[in-house]
Amino acid sequence: MQRQPFETLLNDLPYALVGLDAAGTLNLLNRQAEATMGYGSREVAGRPLNLLFPAATEPPVAEDVRVHCKDGTEFLAETEAYEFPAAPAGLFLLKLNKIRPVEPAQPLASIAGLPQPDRNLFYANALLQAHLATSPDAIVVADRDSRMLAWNQQFVALWSIPPEVMARGDGRAAVAAVLDQLCDPEGFVAEVNRLYEHLDESEHGTEVQLRDGRILERYSRGVQDDRGIYWGRAWYYRDVTARREAEEALRESEARFRAVFERAALGIAVVGHDHRPRMANPALERMLGRDQATLRRMPFEEFTYPEDVAKDRALAEEVLAGKRDSYRINKRFLTPEGGVVWGRVSVSLMPATETEGPPPLLALVEDVAEIHALETGLALMAEVFRSANAVMVTTVDGTIQRVNEAFTRITGFTAEEVLGHTNALLRPEGYDPALYRDIQASLDGAGTWEGEILGRRKDGSLQPQWVTITAIHDEGGRVVRYVFVFSDLTMRKMLAGERKRRGSAIEELGRLLAHQLNQPLAAVSGYAGGALLQLDQGGASPELLHDALERIQEQAKRASDVVKDLRHYFRGESPEPSPTNLNSLLHSVFALLPVSSEAHPYHLALDLGPDLPLVLADSIKLQECLLNLVINAVEAGPGPGLEEVEVTVSTTLQDGSVEVAVHDRGPGISPGLREQIFQPLFTTKSGGTGIGLPICQSILEEQNGHLWLEANDPGPGVTFRLRLPALPA
Incomplete structure (x- = not known):
């Protein structure tokens, strides 16, 4: 059995046990013995037997054995050998029974009966023992x-x-x-x-x-x-080790303070509760134009600029009253000649001592006349850096030295990621070097440039930016820095594109409205005409008229739903998704397309899967998305060697989802542009807005769907695929 489990078993026993090795040396104590004697088991291991049993030369087994405790007290115990089956070989266990004091306390009655000299001796001894113990x-x-x-x-x-x-x-x-x-x-x-x-x-x-x-x-x-x-x-x-160390540390601290006090470039003063400096170092004397003897006679209010006195006094009183630990202010000091010196003052309470009474104030004064002038000059720059526009400061060679928080929000780069790098980090791949040569020429001539450029964000996306660049000159007229201030035009361009898209969408919706309303209105007219004809011929039964009216009511509701969806669209609201048949929706999309195109002829084909389940969708938005995908395929033009555009739209059931594939045999999209095709404002069409596909992707994601692009293999052309979860049958 291992030692640790064996000692654990001993600790669980309800009596005190002492372990001895074969040589009679102490080996261990169980938890009961530790509590009884005050020693730890590790303290006694390897120690001689008489540490615990002063009168013993061999393991004591007797009725009255004197046992010595760690605190110097002793007790009597009956000891016996204890057999423990799990004990390691060579270990002798001694069990302590009937633990009792060495001598019973003498009753007070017996003390009272002692002769006076003996009683005095007893009390003197008791007093001595109490003194020794405490x-x-x-x-x-x-x-x-x-x-x-x-x-x-x-x-x-x-x-x-x-x-x-x-x-x-x-x-x-x-x-x-x-x-x-x-x-x-x-x-x-x-x-x-x-x-x-x-x-x-x-x-x-x-x-x-x-x-x-x-x-x-x-x-x-x-x-x-x-x-x-x-x-x-x-x-x-x-x-007294700790006290001597503290005294030595105090002496060293005082020596260091004296050295700092005398040699510091900062002004230092120890100020009493009466507001008078008790000590002033040479730097403060030079700064204020007064020696220490003069300063000690003057409350600090007398050499403080009048407008700064109230604030400085109030803060000092708060520190002295314990309401604050310290304070720091910029204040003006008066020189004997009436001049003004700006200083940055840091004031705190000195540590209290037992002999000097209430602790004084420690004031550190920095001459900040030049710094104050610089801070005033930089205040305007600080306001600029707090603006909503991105601000970037570079050296002449373009190394970035400073950026503001708006820079990180607009570009995605943190300050740590750009500082020390050149601003080429923000240029897109394949940028036009001629543009930047023109910008530099403008800066060299007029010292400023303003215009729109395309920047690169941290994630690699392109971002239209309106940029103003200003050259900063030194006293000699040399350009030392450039300050860039720029804003993100993405949202502005998206809004402009959205307005353009909505204008085009109104025309498309006009055709859609005419188509969708014409069908229920024609049905209403047909059912009403049939019912009137039956009435004129006298053969109209109540059942026939009831059936006609129900059909008229059904078509009227259909027309009402079309108008309701249209109202939602113009308000920017999303109607409740409803079960939608994608095959029927595609028929309505094809009905909105013109018969021919002025740019080039095209051929459209539908390959619709039979008995497809319904999907839960906003039919108006989904129709807009499908129409945009088909129009994009048509406007892409024919593929190499083809005279007309060929577009096939198919539907299938794939893994519990209904999939729509818009397949064209056009010129396709180069691999380098496929990752950017869904980015806002990216377009490959002249006059395109670059927001159609991002909107389509957003519509699909709103409805738990997915839109992606695949290159045709074999080519030419590409296929846009979208999927929506199918509803249970």
């Missing part, structure tokens, strides 16, 4: 023969004297036990012996240095009996 000092009392008569646990712990040495009470042995801890053992022994020879002499704060770096202070005095005869000495030790 004092923070390490204390030992020894007679003139170096016999230790009393000590506290702090003394044993401070010096780490073995219990067996303390048990013998031999002071000389105790001194010998600590000599290897001392930096000057010979001097220590000599002084102890000298003090024993002069018991009437008191010792105050002798420093004792230990090799482990600790520093002790020792106090001692002779002990007298009632007759005034000295019979021994009481020794008091306290560990």
